[in-house]
Amino acid sequence: MKNLRVSSSPHITSPATTRRIMLDVIIALMPAVIAMVLLYGFYPLVLTVLSVSMAVFSEWVFNVVTKRPQTVRDLSSVVTGIMLALNLPPVVPFYVPMVGAAFAILIVKMLFGGIGKNFANPAITARIFLMLAWTGVMTRFVLPVDLSDGANLFAYFSHGVDISLPDAITTATPMQHIKDAISSGGDPAEGLSALDMFLGRIGGSAGEVSTLAVLIGGVYLAVRRVIDVKIPVLYIASTALFTAIFFADSPYVGEYVWTYLLGGGLMFGAVFMATDYATSPKTPVAVVIYGLGLGFLTVVIRKFGTMNEGVSFAILLMNIVTPLLEKIKRKPFGTPVKGAREIFAEIGAKFGKKSSRDEEGGECVG
Amino acid sequence: MRFAFRTFGRGTHPPANKFTADSPLVRLDVPEKLYLPLSQHIGAPAVPVVSVGDSVAAGQLVGESGGKVSARVHSPVSGRVEGIVSRPTASGGKCAHIVIVPDGEGRRVSMPVLGQPSPEEVKERVREAGIVGMGGAGFPTHVKLSPAKKPEFFLVNGAECEPYITCDCRLMTERAKEVVRGARLLAYAAGADKALIGVESNKKEAYAAILAECVGDDLGVSVQAALLRTKYPQGAEKQLVFALTGRRVPPGGLPADVGCVVDNVHTAYAVCRAADFGEPLTERALTVGGREAGRPGNYFVAIGTPFSFVREMTRGEKSDDDLVKIINGGPMMGIAQSGLDASVGKTTSSLLFFGEKEAALQEPTQCINCGRCIRCCPMKLSPRDIERAALEKDTERLEELYVQSCMECGVCSYVCPAKRPLVHAIRLAKKTLRERGGGK
Numbered sequence: 102m103k104n105l106r107v108s109s110s111p112h113i114t115s116p117a118t119t120r121r122i123m124l125d126v127i128i129a130l131m132p133a134v135i136a137m138v139l140l141y142g143f144y145p146l147v148l149t150v151l152s153v154s155m156a157v158f159s160e161w162v163f164n165v166v167t168k169r170p171q172t173v174r175d176l177s178s179v180v181t182g183i184m185l186a187l188n189l190p191p192v193v194p195f196y197v198p199m200v201g202a203a204f205a206i207l208i209v210k211m212l213f214g215g216i217g218k219n220f221a222n223p224a225i226t227a228r229i230f231l232m233l234a235w236t237g238v239m240t241r242f243v244l245p246v247d248l249s250d251g252a253n254l255f256a257y258f259s260h261g262v263d264i265s266l267p268d269a270i271t272t273a274t275p276m277q278h279i280k281d282a283i284s285s286g287g288d289p290a291e292g293l294s295a296l297d298m299f300l301g302r303i304g305g306s307a308g309e310v311s312t313l314a315v316l317i318g319g320v321y322l323a324v325r326r327v328i329d330v331k332i333p334v335l336y337i338a339s340t341a342l343f344t345a346i347f348f349a350d351s352p353y354v355g356e357y358v359w360t361y362l363l364g365g366g367l368m369f370g371a372v373f374m375a376t377d378y379a380t381s382p383k384t385p386v387a388v389v390i391y392g393l394g395l396g397f398l399t400v401v402i403r404k405f406g407t408m409n410e411g412v413s414f415a416i417l418l419m420n421i422v423t424p425l426l427e428k429i430k431r432k433p434f435g436t437p438v439k440g441a442r443e444i445f446a447e448i449g450a451k452f453g454k455k456s457s458r459d460e461e462g463g464e465c466v467g
Numbered sequence: 468m469r470f471a472f473r474t475f476g477r478g479t480h481p482p483a484n485k486f487t488a489d490s491p492l493v494r495l496d497v498p499e500k501l502y503l504p505l506s507q508h509i510g511a512p513a514v515p516v517v518s519v520g521d522s523v524a525a526g527q528l529v530g531e532s533g534g535k536v537s538a539r540v541h542s543p544v545s546g547r548v549e550g551i552v553s554r555p556t557a558s559g560g561k562c563a564h565i566v567i568v569p570d571g572e573g574r575r576v577s578m579p580v581l582g583q584p585s586p587e588e589v590k591e592r593v594r595e596a597g598i599v600g601m602g603g604a605g606f607p608t609h610v611k612l613s614p615a616k617k618p619e620f621f622l623v624n625g626a627e628c629e630p631y632i633t634c635d636c637r638l639m640t641e642r643a644k645e646v647v648r649g650a651r652l653l654a655y656a657a658g659a660d661k662a663l664i665g666v667e668s669n670k671k672e673a674y675a676a677i678l679a680e681c682v683g684d685d686l687g688v689s690v691q692a693a694l695l696r697t698k699y700p701q702g703a704e705k706q707l708v709f710a711l712t713g714r715r716v717p718p719g720g721l722p723a724d725v726g727c728v729v730d731n732v733h734t735a736y737a738v739c740r741a742a743d744f745g746e747p748l749t750e751r752a753l754t755v756g757g758r759e760a761g762r763p764g765n766y767f768v769a770i771g772t773p774f775s776f777v778r779e780m781t782r783g784e785k786s787d788d789d790l791v792k793i794i795n796g797g798p799m800m801g802i803a804q805s806g807l808d809a810s811v812g813k814t815t816s817s818l819l820f821f822g823e824k825e826a827a828l829q830e831p832t833q834c835i836n837c838g839r840c841i842r843c844c845p846m847k848l849s850p851r852d853i854e855r856a857a858l859e860k861d862t863e864r865l866e867e868l869y870v871q872s873c874m875e876c877g878v879c880s881y882v883c884p885a886k887r888p889l890v891h892a893i894r895l896a897k898k899t900l901r902e903r904g905g906g907k
Contacts, residue, residue, distance in 0.1 A: 106791050106826055107805050109891040111877030112798040113481060113630070114828065117884040119835050175832070217835040217885075329838065383838030384849065427852075433872035434476075434847045435705060435715040 119216070123176035125327045129318035130183050130373070136314035137307045140245040141191040145307040148189065152198035153182030159206035169215075177216050181205050184224035184373060187308025188366070188413075189231070193238045200234075201227040221420045222377045225370075225413050232413075242274050242304035274304045275364040276409035279357070283404060290356035298363035309366035319372035332381060333371040335392025336399075340367060343400040361403065370412035371395075380420040387426035394419050472668050474696035475706040477845050479878050481699055481799065483669055487633045487756055490764035492641055495780055497544055497569050501771035502554055503529065506562040507812035508605040510536030513597075515565055521548045524574035526747050529565050532594070538607040538813075539597035542567055543749035543769035545574035557774075557795040557809040558802055564810065567771065577745035589656035589742060596741035597748050597813075602702065602731030603796060605814040608738070611730065612656045614723040621654035621688075622711050622722070625666040625673065625732040626695055626702030629797025632817045634752035635732050637765045639666065639673035642736055645743075647680040647690050649735030652742050655686040657728050662690045663711050664732065669697040699799065700876040704729050706845055718872045733816075753777070754817035757794075758825055761785040768811050775807035777818055785820075792826035794819040799877040829886045840879035840889055846872050850879035850889040857896035862903050870896045 137145050156178040164171050182202050189198055205227035213219045232239045275293055282289035297303055301311025309315070322328045341358050348357040361367065375381060375395055382391050395415050402411025506512035513530030517523060523542040530540030546569040554564045578595060581588060594609035602624055623646075627635040639646055647664070654662035664681070666674040677692045695701050695710055705716040707729060714725040722729050733751060740746045753768045761783015768777065774793070794801040795815060840850040849868055856864040870893060879889040 105793055105803070105805055107803040108792075108828065109888060109894065110796075110798075110800050110802065110875070111881050111890065112792065112794055112801065112803065112821070112826065112828075113881065114886055115479070115481070115882050115884075117839070117882065118829070118886070119832060119884050122835070122837065122884055172833075177835075214833075216833055218833075329842070378835050378837045381838075383836075383841040383851070430867070431841075431847055431849055433718045433869045434709075434845065435717045435720070437715075437717060 119175045119177070122327055123180050125322065125325045126180045126373070127176065127183065129321045129325075129327070130180070130187065130308075132314035132317040133187055133308040133311065133369070134183065136301055136311035137187065137191070140301050140310065141243070141307055142246050145186065145189075145191040148191075148193065148195065148198045148307070149183060149186035151195055152186040152202045153179050155199040155202035156182030156185070156206050159203045160211060163207055163211040172215060175216060178206055178210075181210070181223045183308075185227050187369065188224060188228045188306050190239060190242050190305075191307040192241065192243050193235070197231055197235060197238060201231045204230050217379045219379050220424070221417055222374055222380050225374055225416050225420075229413055229417065242306075244304050245302055245310075274409065275360060276305075276403070279360055279364065279403075280409045282353075286351075288353050288356060289360050290353070293360060295359060295363065298360070303364075305364075306366055306369075309369040312363050312368045315368040315372055319368075322372065322376075328372070328376040329381070329383075329388060331385075331388050332376045332392055335389060336371040336375055336395045337362065337367065339393045339396025340399050341396075343397050347400050347404050361400070365403070365410045366412050367399065370416055374412070374416050375419070377420075380423055382423050382426045384427060384429065384431050386429050386431075387423070390426055391419055391423065394422065472694050472696035473665070473710040474698055474701065475709045475845060477843050477847070477878075478698045478700060478706070479843050479882050480697075481630050481881060483697070484630045484756075485633050485636070485669070486631070487754055487763050487765055488636055488670070490633070490637070492634075492637050492752055492765045492767055495766040495768045495772065495777065497769055498772050498776040499568070500549070500773070501542075501544065501546075501567045501569065501769060502552075502564040502773055502810040503540055503542070503567060503771040504554075504556055504562055504564050504810060504812050505530050505540060506556065507540070507770070507814060508538045508599040508607055510534060510538075510607060512562060513537060513540045515551055515563070517548050517565065519548055519550050522546070522570070523548060523567065524576045526576045526578075526749060528747075529567075532597075532607070536607055536610055538599045538609075539595065539747070540565070540770075541597055541747040541749050543771060544569040545572050546570045554810070555806070555808045557804065557812060557815055564771075578741070578747065580745050581742045584652075584742065586656045586658060589652050589738075592742050593653075593656065593738055595747070596737070598734060598737050598741060599748075599813050600731055601733035601737065601751060601813055601816070603800070603814055603816065605812075608653075608730060608734055611728055612653070614657065614728060616723070616726075617658040618723060618728045619659055619661065619726040620712055620728075621650065621657055621659040621662040622707060622727055622729045623650045623653070623662060623664040623732055623735050624702050624704075624707055624729055625664050625670070625677070626707060627670070628667060628697075628699045628701040628703075629799055629801075629817075630699075631756040631819055632754045632797050633756075634754045634765050634816055636670045636673045638736055638752050639664075639670070639732055640676050643673075643676035643680045645739040646732050646736050647677060648743065649737070649739035650690050650732075651686055651688045652738050653728075653730060653735055654688045654690070659728065660688055662688055664690065664692045664735075665695045665701075665707055665711050666692060667695045667697045667701055699878065699881075700845055700874075703845065703874055703876055705874075718869065748813060751811070751813060751815070753811060753815055755781045755820070756817060757820040757822070759785050759790050759820040759822045760818075768815075770813060771810050773807065773810045774804065774818060777811065778807055778820070789822050790820055791823050792819075792821040794821065799881065800875065831887045832885045834885050834887055837884060839882040839884065843878050843882050845876060845878060846874060848873055850893065853896055854887065854889050854892040857892040857899065860899055862900055865896050865900060870900065873897075 205223035209223040279289040398415035511534035793804040
C-alpha cells in the first residue's frame, strides 16, 4: 500500500469553483451584449473586446510585476471588462474603455489584494472615474440604429464609428427627460414608451438599456444560485417604494415609479453590480439594510442630485458601508429569540442606567 | 405529502452516492485476532477485567466502565485473551486494546431476557450491554436516558445524511421491527411517551418498513415515523430536533433542554437486542464503500475486527496500489486513516476506500467573498470571518463569532468555490481557544 492521503474532513467538495462562477456571470451578461449589438451595431462590441483585453492584460502584468501567482485564469477580470463596457455610452472613443479597464483592475482591484478584497466594485468605480475624466464623451448618448428602412443595415457597422458625431444624432436619455420633468413639474413619462424602455429602444449606456436582456441574465444567475436574489429584489422594490414616497405630492407619481424602474441602468445595477461578491454584505440582516439603502440613495440622488443618474453612486456608497453592516452580529442557530418586551427592557437598561441602578439597589435592600 | 417533508434551515446537497443502498446486510467472518478498543466512546476508557491467558465466552464482559460517563466492552467471540496492547484508534489517537484469539468453540453467555421491564430495568440493561450512541459521537446511552427533567419526545435519528453510508438504511429496512421496538424501549426508559423516527426522503423503502411497524402503544409509548427532506446535515442533533419538533436547542445546550433525547437507529436496534434477546453490543452494521472497494456493501462486523481484515474481505478485484484515501465514517465528517491498523468500534459506521478521482481535492485559492459558507452554515455562523480571525489568532474575535457552536459538519468547506479549508481553520480556532485556556 502506498502512502495514504490524510486530510481534515470534509473529503469531498462541491463542483462550484471560482472560474465556473465567473463563467456563469459571463454567460448571464451575454443577452445584454447581444441586445447591445442589435441596438447600437458593432462599434460597442469592439469597445467591449478592447475593455476585456485591457482588463485581462492589466491583471496579468500586475501579477508578473509583483511576482504573484497568475490569477487571470479565474476569468474575473473578463467579467469586470464586460461590465465596464456595458456601462459606457455606445459611442465613446476607443481609449476610454481601455483606460477604464486598466483603472478598474490595477487601482480598484489588484492594489487592494485582488479578487474578493476590493472595497468597491471595480467596474462602477472605473465608470465614475471616467465620468469625471471625460465628462463630455461620457454623457453623450445616441439613439439605437433605426431599422425602419431596410437599407440601413449598413448602420450596424458605421453607427457611432465617427467620434465627432453631429449633435443631431445625440439624444437625451430618459433620465435626462425625467430630470427636466422634476424641475418643470411636467409629466416624466411624456414621450416615453414603457415597451421601448423595456426592450432598450432608447438612448443610454450600451448594455444597460435593455431591461429584458438584463432580466434574462438575472434569472440565469438566480437559477444557477450565483447571486443572492434578495439583493436585486430588495433594491428594485425599495426603489419603487422610495420613489412613491418622495414623489407622493406629484400628480405623476405612477409615471415616476415605472420610468425610474425601467430607466438609468437600475436593473443592470441591481442584477450585476450590487450583487458583486467582494462588495456586498452576506449576513441576512445586512443584506436587507443594503438593499433598502441602495433604493433610498438611488432615488435621493436622482431627485435631488445634480446628476441624472444615481445607480452608480448609490452602489458605490453602499459598497463602502458594507464592512460596517457586516459588523452586525449574527447569533448562532438556537439562540433564544427575544420578545419585544425584553428588547425594550434592554434598551431601557442601556439608556436609563440611573433607573435600572435604582431598581437593583431596591432589590438589594429588599 | 411531498411538500411537507420536515427539515431545517440552510445546509447543502452533496451527491448522495448511496451505491450500496440495495445491498442486504451480510455477516462478515471473524478474523484470526480481534483487537477490542477499550475507548470506543466519549468519556473515561473501560477498565479491563480479564487478564492475559484467560479464556472468554462470546458476550462475556471484558472491560468494565471506567467512570460515570463510560461504557462496558464485551467479547464478541469465544476465545482466549492474548494480551492487552496499545494500538492506534480510528480517530487518530492510541488506546489500550484487548487482543482476543477466537477458538471457534462457540461458548456464549447472555443476559436474561427482559419480559415486562420497568424503565429502571431498561436503563440498567442499556448500561450492562455497553450501548453507546452508534451514529458517531459514541456517547454512553444510559447517561442520556437520565435527563434532568422528563423529556416529551424521544427522537430516533434515521436521517443518515452522510453520502455513501447505507448501513442504517439497511438496518431499518431489514430489521424494522427491532428498530421500532428499541425506540419504544428507549423512550420508555427516558420517560417520554412519544418516539419519533426521522428518515430522510431518499430512503423510501426504509421509511415504509418502519412505518409498517409503528403500531400500538406498548409500554405507553407511541412510535411514529417522519419523512425528512434529503439535505445535509439533516442528521445533526440540533437540526434533527428542529426538523422533527420545531424546537431550537440553545447554543451550548443539549436536546434535553427542549424536552428531547436523540439517539441513532442503530442504537435503538442494539437496545432491542439487549433487552429482548439478552445480547450485549458486540457487533454492528458497517458500510464498505468507495470506488476502490471491490465488494462494496453492508456488513455485520464483530467489534474489534481490524480494518485490514475488513479490507481483505472486501478487496475483491481491486488493488491496494490504487488506494489513495481511507475514510472511517462519511466523506463529510469522517476521519482519514493513515493505515489499516485501527479496528472497528461501536461508532464505526463505514469504511470508504477512495481512489485518486474520488479523493482529489483542489488547491485553495483566494476567498472571493461569495458568502456561500455564511448562507449555508446550518448553525448560522460566519466561517469566512472565523477563518480570518483564526489565521490571525484573534481569540477575542473568535469568541465573538461563536466558534464553539460549530459542529464541524463540513458544509462550509464543501460549498466553498475557492476550496478553502474552512473547517480545518475552525478546528485550529477551537484549539487556539483551548490553549489560551479560555475556551469554555
